[in-house]
Amino acid sequence: MLASGILGETAASMLRVHQAGAGAVVTKSIGLETNEGYLNPTVFSMKEGLLNAMGLPNPGIMDYGEVVERLVSEKVTVIGSIYGSSPSEFAKLARAMEEYGAEAVELNLSCPHAHGVGSEIGSTPEAVSSVVSAVKGAIDIPVWAKLTPNVASTAELAVAAEDSGADAVVCINTVKAMAISADLRMPVLSNGVGGLSGRAIKPVGLRCVYETFERCSIPIVGVGGIYTGTDAAEYIMAGATAFQIGTAVSELGVNVFGSVVSELREFMKREGFADLKEMRGIAHRRT
Numbered sequence: 001m002l003a004s005g006i007l008g009e010t011a012a013s014m015l016r017v018h019q020a021g022a023g024a025v026v027t028k029s030i031g032l033e034t035n036e037g038y039l040n041p042t043v044f045s046m047k048e049g050l051l052n053a054m055g056l057p058n059p060g061i062m063d064y065g066e067v068v069e070r071l072v073s074e075k076v077t078v079i080g081s082i083y084g085s086s087p088s089e090f091a092k093l094a095r096a097m098e099e100y101g102a103e104a105v106e107l108n109l110s111c112p113h114a115h116g117v118g119s120e121i122g123s124t125p126e127a128v129s130s131v132v133s134a135v136k137g138a139i140d141i142p143v144w145a146k147l148t149p150n151v152a153s154t155a156e157l158a159v160a161a162e163d164s165g166a167d168a169v170v171c172i173n174t175v176k177a178m179a180i181s182a183d184l185r186m187p188v189l190s191n192g193v194g195g196l197s198g199r200a201i202k203p204v205g206l207r208c209v210y211e212t213f214e215r216c217s218i219p220i221v222g223v224g225g226i227y228t229g230t231d232a233a234e235y236i237m238a239g240a241t242a243f244q245i246g247t248a249v250s251e252l253g254v255n256v257f258g259s260v261v262s263e264l265r266e267f268m269k270r271e272g273f274a275d276l277k278e279m280r281g282i283a284h285r286r287t
């Protein structure tokens with residue numbers, strides 16, 4: 001799947017991702033009102049990865065229906081990502097996404113740089129639980145909780161999500177980070193703090209998926225630093241059922257979906273795995 005926030009604003013860009021072989025697209029996170037996001041610089045590319053603090057720019061849910069409906073009419077599987085500042089806001093947004101034809105909603109409980117939303121309301125099991133329960137009570141399509149790695153235990157949040165009825169958890173959002181310009185003697189991003197993504201965070205994502213698999217029985221969607229078929233295989237071995245690709249798309253283009261899938265197929269053939277189920281969670285089994 002395409003991860004939220006990358007090429008996820010227009011129907012045309014998500015259609016391209018679908019045509020390139022992604023099984024589903026996750027929209028960028030949509031809120032109740034139009035949001036301009038932060039002032040530039042909002043993205044900074046470093047050798048360690050990509051640092052961003054976009055501030056959740058989006059057109060608002062009322063203007064987003066057309067995008068989802070167009071994709072659905074083209075037979076694209078759409079996962080509607082939403083963010084809000086209270087359980088009732090999340091429920092309202094989820095209802096709209098369901099009406100537009102999204103296949104599932106992904107609750108952004110994990111954006112590390114937005115104020116009053118994202119991980120600010122998704123960092124405790126209680127908060128995760130109240131949002132998931134409210135959304136589950138409001139819609140019939142599956143509810144996925146996207147969790148933050150910026151806590152002592154992401155698995156603890158996943159347990160709260162599962163106990164509140166979540167159908168899947170998505171691990172992980174970006175890792176809270178900062179870049180400082182020595183020349184300018186100040187943080188590079190206008191917001192100061194941002195979220196790190198890309199290769200550098202794969203070990204963090206794998207650890208979160210691994211720990212969550214030991215505690216939860218609902219499916220886990222792995223995301224963070226996937227560029228190759230082997231990266232995807234590692235997430236599946238840690239316990240993921242599916243995976244999303246974000247930063248690699250901005251670096252390698254949409255063809256990364258095709259290359260990751262064909263590399264994963266080759267890997268499985270070479271290693272004698274008949275299907276993903278045989279590989280899922282295998283890193284947990286000790287002989």
Ligand SMILES: Cc1cc2nc3c(=O)[nH]c(=O)nc-3n(C[C@H](O)[C@H](O)[C@H](O)COP(=O)(O)O)c2cc1C
Nearest residue numbers: 003004005029108172173197198224225245246247
């Ligand atoms: C520029 C940018 C914007 C993002 N916007 C969102 C967003 O709107 N909602 C969300 O849940 N995650 C967002 N993310 C996080 C990604 O979906 C993903 O969880 C994270 O980048 C780790 O995966 P990756 O290493 O493959 O990029 C964003 C990431 C980037 C780089």
